Amino acid sequence: MDFKKLTQDCCEMKLKALEMASTSSFGIHIGGAFSAMEIFTALYAVANIPSSTEAERDRIIVSKGHCVLAYFTALWKKGFVSEEELKSFETDGSVFYGHPNRNLKYGIEFSAGSLGLGISYAVGVAKACKLKHYNNRIFILLGDGELNEGIVWESLMSIINYSLNNITIIIDNNGYQLDGKTSEVMNMTDLKGKFESFGFDTKTVDGHSIESLTEAFSLSSNVPNVIIAKTTKANGISFLMNTKQSHFCTLSGKKYNQAVQDIKTVYHE
Amino acid sequence: MSSQVNTKLLSMFGQSGSIFGVSLLEIMKQRNDIIVLSADMSSPAGLDKYKTLYPDNFLNTGIAEQNMIGTAAGLCNEGFKTVCVAQSCFLSMRSFEQIRQYAGYMKSPIIFVGISGGFSLQYMGNTHYSLEDVALMRTIPGMNVIVPCDALEAVKAFEQSLETNSAVYLKLSGLPNLPVINPSDYDFKTGKGIKLVDGSDVLIIANGTMVSQALKAAKELSNVCVINMHTVKPLDTEIIKENINGKKIVVTIEEGFINGGLGSAVAEFVSEQNFRTKVIRLGVSDFFPKPGSYPYLLQQSGLTAEQIVQTIKNEL
Numbered sequence: 004m005d006f007k008k009l010t011q012d013c014c015e016m017k018l019k020a021l022e023m024a025s026t027s028s029f030g031i032h033i034g035g036a037f038s039a040m041e042i043f044t045a046l047y048a049v050a051n052i053p054s055s056t057e058a059e060r061d062r063i064i065v066s067k068g069h070c071v072l073a074y075f076t077a078l079w080k081k082g083f084v085s086e087e088e089l090k091s092f093e094t095d096g097s098v099f100y101g102h103p104n105r106n107l108k109y110g111i112e113f114s115a116g117s118l119g120l121g122i123s124y125a126v127g128v129a130k131a132c133k134l135k136h137y138n139n140r141i142f143i144l145l146g147d148g149e150l151n152e153g154i155v156w157e158s159l160m161s162i163i164n165y166s167l168n169n170i171t172i173i174i175d176n177n178g179y180q181l182d183g184k185t186s187e188v189m190n191m192t193d194l195k196g197k198f199e200s201f202g203f204d205t206k207t208v209d210g211h212s213i214e215s216l217t218e219a220f221s222l223s224s225n226v227p228n229v230i231i232a233k234t235t236k237a238n239g240i241s242f243l244m245n246t247k248q249s250h251f252c253t254l255s256g257k258k259y260n261q262a263v264q265d266i267k268t269v270y271h272e
Numbered sequence: 273m274s275s276q277v278n279t280k281l282l283s284m285f286g287q288s289g290s291i292f293g294v295s296l297l298e299i300m301k302q303r304n305d306i307i308v309l310s311a312d313m314s315s316p317a318g319l320d321k322y323k324t325l326y327p328d329n330f331l332n333t334g335i336a337e338q339n340m341i342g343t344a345a346g347l348c349n350e351g352f353k354t355v356c357v358a359q360s361c362f363l364s365m366r367s368f369e370q371i372r373q374y375a376g377y378m379k380s381p382i383i384f385v386g387i388s389g390g391f392s393l394q395y396m397g398n399t400h401y402s403l404e405d406v407a408l409m410r411t412i413p414g415m416n417v418i419v420p421c422d423a424l425e426a427v428k429a430f431e432q433s434l435e436t437n438s439a440v441y442l443k444l445s446g447l448p449n450l451p452v453i454n455p456s457d458y459d460f461k462t463g464k465g466i467k468l469v470d471g472s473d474v475l476i477i478a479n480g481t482m483v484s485q486a487l488k489a490a491k492e493l494s495n496v497c498v499i500n501m502h503t504v505k506p507l508d509t510e511i512i513k514e515n516i517n518g519k520k521i522v523v524t525i526e527e528g529f530i531n532g533g534l535g536s537a538v539a540e541f542v543s544e545q546n547f548r549t550k551v552i553r554l555g556v557s558d559f560f561p562k563p564g565s566y567p568y569l570l571q572q573s574g575l576t577a578e579q580i581v582q583t584i585k586n587e588l
Contacts, residue, residue: 105378114378117369123339124374127346127354130331135350154370157339165331 004048009213012080013044014270017239018263019079020072023092025259031093031101034249035146036072038177038210038234043077045216046142046173055083055110059137064125067146067175068102068115075099083110119152121145122172126158129167140223143172148180151189162227163202170227171220172203175210177236183247198229210234241265279424279452287426287444288387289318292357295427299434300326305351306434309344311337311358317387319357337367344382345374353383353434359393360386360443364405375439376412383433384409389419389445390481390527391570397563402443403556407532409441410505416440416462417505419526419534421483422453425502428460436462443480445527447566451484453500465508467515469498474584475515475549477501477538478525482554485570486525488577493584507537509545516542521587522551525580527570530555552587554580 017040024031050061065074075092078084084099088109091097098106102116112128115121122143129141149155162170174194182188191197198205204224208215210232219230237249240262254262282290292308300306300322308314309331314323323330333340337358344354356363363386364371374380386405393400409417416438420426426444433440440462453468460466465477468487473495478486483500490496497515501508516522522542524535535553542551554574561572570576574583 114373117373120342120370120373123342123370124346126339127343127348128350129346130343131347131350131352134328134352154336154338154342157334157336158342161333161336161339161343164334 004217006214009044009048010270013040013213014266014272016040016044016073016076016080017266019076019089021254021259021262021266023072023089024254027093028253028255029093030251030253031072032069032251033072033240033243033254034179034237034246035067035175035177036070037237037239039070039073039144039175040238041211041213041216042144042173042175042232042234043073045213045220046144047077047081049217049220050142051139052081052110056107059139061140061142062112062125062128063142063144064113064121064128065103065115065144066121066125067118067144067149068121070175071099071101071103074103078110081110118146118149119154122158123154125170126161126165126167129162129170130165132169133167139169141170142220143170145172145174147174147176147178147185147194148188150174150191150194159198159201159203168225168227172227172229174229174231175234176231177234179236179245179247179250181247181250194231202226204228205231207231207233211238239266239269277424277457279422279455282423282427283449283452285318285423286448286450287420287423287446288385290423290427291318291385291430292322293318295431296322297325299431300329304329305353306355307331307347307352308355308357309333309340311335311340311362313358313387317357317385337362338370341367341370341374341382345378345380348380348382355383355385357385357387359400360389360402360405361400364402364408364441368408371409372412376414379414379439381437381439383430384439384441385430385444386442387444389443391566392445392447394566394569395563398560403529404532405441405443406504406526406528406534407536410532410537414438415505416503417443418462418503419443419445419480420502421480421500422446422450424452424454425460429462429502432460432462446481450481453483453487463503463506463508465502465511466500467497467511468500469496471495471497472518473520473588475499475519475522476525477512477522477534479504479534481527482525482575485575485577485580489580489584492577492581501534504534504537507541509541512538512541513545516547516549519549521584522549523584524551524553524555525575526555527575528555530557550587552583554583
């Protein structure tokens with residue numbers, strides 16, 4: 004795997020995401036997108052998706068749908084969405100707005116926005132792929148705040164019950180949700196232990212290390228597995244990192260310039 | 273289902289038993305792409321034989337209606353025809369957002385079969401009555417909403433739903449041995465109401481279990497026209513247009529809240545068309561009835577045939 008290229012791709016995704024954010028006067032989810040940039044980079048590097056409509060493709064189901072700045076820029080790097088199409092982001096009538104809408108032409112599997120619904124949908128997709136004897140994998144990206152939703156636990160219960168070992172769940176564990184720290188809003192304590200008690204093979208990795216993430220994603224298991232990616236909300240943007248304000252905000256003028264500078268500094272550009 | 277149907281036998285099985293214990297077993301001889309999902313409600317639905325014969329075509333999701341719908345949507349988008357079965361109160365309310373999201377917004381043509389609808393769970397109380405399901409389902413773009421009047425109609429609605437590419441909500445109601453409205457085979461079409469009795473003064477539009485009450489009431493009154501409006505959405509506006517002229521009143525009857533259901537749908541159309549005919553909506557008004565036997569529940573809502581007759585007489 005060419006990690007130098009992946010690192011460069013990830014940097015370009017971030018700069019493009021900042022550009023998209025800067026055009027949004029409505030506001031946009033920045034924190035939860037920048038915590039997931041490396042996750043998306045690694046996911047699309049590992050997942051086997053020769054074309055977005057190939058029947059036996061791996062499925063990437065993004066349940067934390069508000070991270071479109073990371074998701075859409077990853078689809079752009081993957082070649083499913085053009086730079087021109089990204090320019091329509093959050094303009095009236097565009098198919099690219101604050102949450103993704105299922106459209107296989109662009110590689111979008113699921114209409115997300117209402118938290119918790121992606122993982123439940125993925126249960127059906129994984130079961131269907133098993134019934135069709137596909138040899139593919141189903142990757143599900145969840146936020147840690149999203150884990151508050153009851154349907155997530157119904158889904159986890161059923162994944163083990165139906166032995167859906169084609170499923171890999173990735174938790175973007177950035178430690179924040181809208182109202183603040185996840186530990187303060189709804190402390191879920193010992194996340195790893197919870198997944199393990201359900202029967203998942205569970206690992207914790209550095210969610211900003213493309214090497215660690217690709218390694219974790221590449222391993223398949225006999226039992227469904229969960230990868231808890233330890234991340235930082237709004238990672239790399241100095242004035243937003245680890246703040247609840249970064250969850251949803253605008254990024255215009257000076258702030259945009261500062262954010263670009265921050266990212267470029269990290270990548271020595 | 274063949275034209276040689278034993279409607280009395282179906283009536284004994286009830287609406288759900290006729291679908292899952294008779295019709296579906298026949299259908300499965302010809303197709304293998306159907307997957308039935310149930311939220312721990314398969315035995316009351318009449319699915320026991322199906323589960324034994326077709327274990328690969330059945331998924332029990334446990335008492336988790338929301339995940340049942342999500343799982344069905346995933347299967348559906350991967351090419352399977354999915355049918356979700358649960359008590360209609362929990363199916364329509366606990367997982368309303370999931371139905372809106374997956375079947376509405378994502379357009380997955382799932383068939384939702386709500387069993388034990390209306391007041392059928394009697395002494396279980398209001399948590400178990402489904403009185404608002406039709407109103408809720410009607411708001412979802414693209415959703416077909418059908419309330420069959422008897423077991424044969426339930427079977428026909430189910431079989432036709434399997435052939436369409438739309439999401440469908442079937443509200444199954446009535447106790448076992450529910451009255452037979454259609455004694456022999458007949459032409460059923462989703463979205464096409466059926467005139468059962470012709471008459472010049474009163475237009476009764478009913479569905480589900482209330483069709484039999486409407487027919488009883490019509491026998492007591494002269495000049496009453498009775499329409500079985502099994503499909504609430506899409507509403508058969510043509511049959512209303514064809515039969516409303518000259519009528520003194522329109523009376524809608526449903527086993528559910530009057531707010532948002534069949535009566536609302538009819539009233540919306542009649543007022544939009546400026547027919548100037550008074551619409552009286554019979555059903556459960558704005559209250560939770562005291563739990564009890566089925567007749568007791570109907571009585572509190574003014575839904576027995578005698579009460580319907582009296583209401584109409586008072587209006588004329």
